[in-house]
């Protein structure tokens with residue numbers, strides 16, 4: 658049932674694509690939380706901490722359900738899709754029938770008014786997002802949500818539309834396969850400045866809000882999921898607007914070590930290591 662991460666290296670092709678595909682909605686899911694079982698350091702020397710961090714990450718495992726037939730080579734199905742720090746990427750897919758059970762509407766502004774799917778997040782993430790937006794306001798930083806949860810069905814529709822238009826091979830280069838979009842977890846959200854400018858655009862990266870987010874997101878349990886310079890590891894181009902809730906401890910560790918969720922689980926694709 659449980660398979661160690663180290664075997665999950667069979668990424669057939671490592672293509673950078675957008676983690677968000679801003680078509681319509683956002684999806685995500687979640688459930689119980691499962692913080693990693695680690696003794697947290699009372700650090701002595703920096704090197705000690707580093708060594709300990711790498712030991713801890715070596716112990717963390719991505720749990721996969723081997724009874725599910727992969728939708729494609731190199732893709733494994735997660736056994737614990739509701740885990741708060743769950744790793745969803747081009748190697749690890751949510752089960753087809755997964756739907757987060759605790760989706761709510763975070764009380765924050767979005768760039769649209771409608772009460773629709775892409776406004777939702779899992780409860781723990783939604784509350785953390787409210788706290789993040791409130792803290793930002795105190796620093797005179799004004800955010801709005803762009804797209805959060807996207808159901809599996811929505812992702813299927815979006816993906817199929819692209820397949821109909823460009824064929825499956827090409828569609829895969831720019832749209833996440835159903836089950837592999839972080840938006841399906843209910844733990845990810847794309848944000849922008851309150852005026853809605855630069856929503857899902859590179860120019861967001863040049864705003865004061867983006868700088869504030871990069872510096873403070875971890876205090877609220879979020880990480881910049883697809884950082885600059887880590888494209889080979891995450892499989893996604895730099896997206897300063899896409900934040901992912903994983904809990905404060907994990908987010909702080911990733912922030913301090915300037916790493917990624919893949920590295921947190923020691924689940925970096927072999928191709929990335931070689932590059």
Ligand SMILES: [Zn+2]
Pocket residue numbers: 676677678840845846847899900
């Ligand atoms: Zn996104």
